[in-house]
Every structure is written in C-alpha cells, then in structure tokens.
Amino acid sequence: MKKQRLGHSHLQVSELALGCMSLGTDEKVAHAIIETALEEGINYFDTADLYDFGVNERLVGQALTSVREEVIIATKVGNRWQEGKDGWTWDPSKAYIKEAVKGSLQRLQLDYIDLYQLHGGTIDDPIEETIEAFEELKKEGFIRAYGISSIRPNVIREFVKHSAIDSIMMQYSLLDRRSEEAVLPLLREHGVSVVARGPVAKGLLSDHWREKIKDQGYLDYSAHELKELLEKLEQLTTNEHSLNGLALRYLLHHESVASVVTGASSAQQLKENVRAVKEASLSTQEYKALQTLTKAAHYNQHR
Template structure:
C-alpha cells in the first residue's frame, strides 16, 4: 500500500468506506462478524483511512467500528461526519451544523467509536441555515481541545470551501467521484488543488455498478438507496450498462477486475486523491486494495476518459437538493 497526503494528513492511497456494513445497501447489518473481519483485513493490508458517519444506522455503524478497532485504534485515520442529525429535537435527516449541535454530535461519536479523538471530522452536508464560518469555527475549537485533529467538508461547492478554509484549514473534501460521476472536475477540483486540500472520493465504484456485478435493477431490497435511484431504474439502467460493459472489457485487457480498473483510473487522476470504496466482505477489500498496483496504459486511460456520462442524477430529487457542487 502506498501513502499520500490529504493536506498535511497522511493516509493510505485507498481507504475503506464502512457505511454499507450497517446502512443503506442490500444486506447491511446482517453479518457484523464479517464486517469486523473486513476491517481487520483492511488494516492488515495497510489501509489506514476508514470512513463512517453518525447518520449511518443511525449510530450503528460507529458502534460497529468502535468494536472492530478495539486494540487497533492507533493504526487508523478515523473519519466520521456530522450535520445530518439535529440533536436538538428534529432528529435524523434534518440539517444542523450549528456549534451546539456539533458539540452534541462529537461527544456521541467519540463514545460510540471508543476513542478520545476523531482524526478527520467532516460536515456531512452544507447547512444553508448556518454560516459555514460558524461551523468551521466550532470545529476549530474542537481541534484546539484535541477532540478532533482535522476538518473536512462533504459535497461542498467552491465558495463554501473557500470560506471554510479561510476560518480553519480544510484538510479534505469528500465528494462522489468516479468514472460515471465527474461533475466536480470543472469547478471543485481546481479549488482543492489551489488551496492544497485533498479529495476523498466516495462511491468510487458507482455504488457497485462499475464492478459489473449489478445486472438487475430488481435485485435491491427495500431500504437499499439504489432502489428508486434515477441511475438504477428503467431505461437509464439499461443505457448505463454500456459504461459497465466497457469497464469490464478494459479490465479483461488489463488482466484486472472492473473494480480495480475503476479505482486505478481514480488513482491516476492525482496524488492528492484517496478513494474510499465501501464493502463489508473480506474478499472485496482484498480486491479493492490490490488496485493500488494496477498500472493503466495511456491507451486504457484514454478509453476510460472517453466513456459517455451516466444517464440520470446520482440521487433522488430530495437527495440532490442536499448537494452543493
């Protein structure tokens, strides 16, 4: 495993997204023992960056990681997120990035994760009712107290990133970025590079679509966020299958798996990018981390760059309203 810097934070070139172990995907929460083995295997393979959030479950994913990391906390750059739960009464899926709410959120996350500090603390979604300067200032106070080490943003746009960074350095921005979701390249990525901020792509495998394993839109259980997702339904699903098929063809040519090709393409976009593919299976974490050694040829990179854009939004209409691009 190679290591890079997100700002001044050193992390493994490939991280691990833990959400699907407990939340949002078919089979989530059905095999915690395998999920814990997956975390341990990731650490054995040199993965250091592990990502969760209080909203995953809610709370159950942080509890799971707290169990998995007992005795191994010092091997991990532990990232979690706040802002999608209003601890003042409105509850889950209600934006609140006010200072008092951040205080309540961090104490709960520290307890569930079984740690005295969070290495990278992200605002999960931009809260239009709280000036980003207040949010950044609240996290800066937690950093001064030692409860948080680094400040991050998720799905934030250029203006928000600049304003937050002016209050306290932003270490990383987490956004969806993959072969079929490339919207941040024009406006967000240049700002990150100007300011020396790292990029952490989530869903780098297109929610599993780019692996070629998703062939039937009826395969998603109730509660799987892909069920009803515009890219995974109807004619959009069938048209997007051409993207997965082309990734599969390039994988066959390169002697790798489609997942490794999708990750290798991301790694080729710069040494300030650390994707966090999610999985709850040991075999998949082994496959994903091996992408670090895949070298794509210029011709293969050109073919991948020329893939057509995916058809359909990345989220439902309600989910799209939470994004700031």
C-alpha cells in the same frame, strides 16, 4: 498498501478506505470485515454519528481499539437525530458540533478523532460559525484534522477559501465526473485532498454491472447508454486491469485524490476492492481513453 498525505495534515491515509456504513449491526460480522481490512493494509476507516443511531461508531471503536495508533479514524457530524429517532434535522451550529463530538469520542472510545467532517451543508448555513467550531476542536486536541462531505461546489468553495480544511469527501466516479470541472482545480490549487465516495457507482463499474443496471439508468446515462459504455469499458480490461480496477485507478490518477472509499458487507467484497486498488497505475494513454469514453458532466445546481 500505498498511503498518501491528506491535505496539509500529518495524516497518511491508505489509497483505499473502508466506508463503514454498510457494516451492519452484527458485531461479529463487522469485526471480521474490519480485521480483513487491517490485514490487507487499510488504515483509514470512515463512519458517522448518523449511522445506525451511533451503533456504527461503537462497532468501529471496539474493533480498532487495539490498533489505535496505527489507524486513521474519521467520523461526521451535523445530522441531529430527532427525539423519537424517526428522522433527523440539520444542525451545523457551533454549539451542536462541540457537543456532538463528545458523543462520538465516547462511542468510538477515543481521546481524539483523526478526521472530523461536516456531514453535508448548504450555502445558507452559518459557515463562519461552523469553521470556528472545527478550529476550536482542533486547538483543544479533540480532532487532528477536519473536512466536509459535500457535492455542492458553492459550499465547498466557501470552506476552501475561508478555512484550514484538509479534505472534501465527494461523489466521484467514471460515471460522475462533475467535480472535475467544478471543484477539482480549486482543490488542487489550495492543496485540499479529495476522498472519493461512490467510486464504483453502485456496482456499475464492476464485473457485476449487468445485474446492476436499472431501467432509469444512472445520472446522465440512460440504461441503453450505460450498457453500451460498460461493454466498451469491459473491452479495455486486461490482465493488469479489471473493470473496477480501471474505475479506482482512474480516480487515484488525479493528484488531488488521496483515497477512494468503498463499503463492504462481507470480507470477500472487501478483498475484491483491495485487489482492484492495488492494480497498476494508469498510463496517460489509458487515462485519456477512459475520459474519451465517458461523459465530462457538469453541476447544474449549487454553483
């Protein structure tokens, strides 16, 4: 599988990343999915300390320990479980980040984390302090690169302008093109990579879209609009491009997108995504046709 450089770092990530949140807590099932990912050429695995009270990090660490030098392991920080584990609070403080990384390293069975990401963020956060924490962890050798997972343009702008950030994980798909206007030009200018999450829009951009449409629609699309659009997109499919292939290749056509991250609850589901991402790159004509059919939406909040 093709690999791309993540920001200004030395990390080379596969075009498809495995989002580990949906692995579940059954060790045998989780390890089988991760093993399939490795067999298919995926080297980029994304987890978070929030998932299943840290169990997800443990499963990912156990499954990848024998191939540690061949993979990129990413995790996230900032959501702090309450004592009774019935909810969490947001804590982007330097003190918490530098303490939390120790727990992630232990659960993942790692000496260092390849990509450490802030798991959200608001414009009211102590951003300068947060950046200091990541920079110190990098100098101390606990992390190789850092990024944030955010859909807020105002937060993204602050990190891009005031830090040596390498990546932004953001929601981005053919059905959610808000970032194209709000942040992608800035990221391209500064050489910051995008890791696109939600690339198949909860299964709407797949062969199973008819059973995925909800009465409330999706973002700016009503259920009726979705049906009309997806029927038109389906007409663009060929022997070279499936519907989810069009969806993934559309994102990877943009030079700032280093990888698309999809979850998988089974090895078969993962193989479908691998097949899709390995389809041919889009031509300029195909790319423009997809842009013409879909809405170029805008962020109305967090500008």
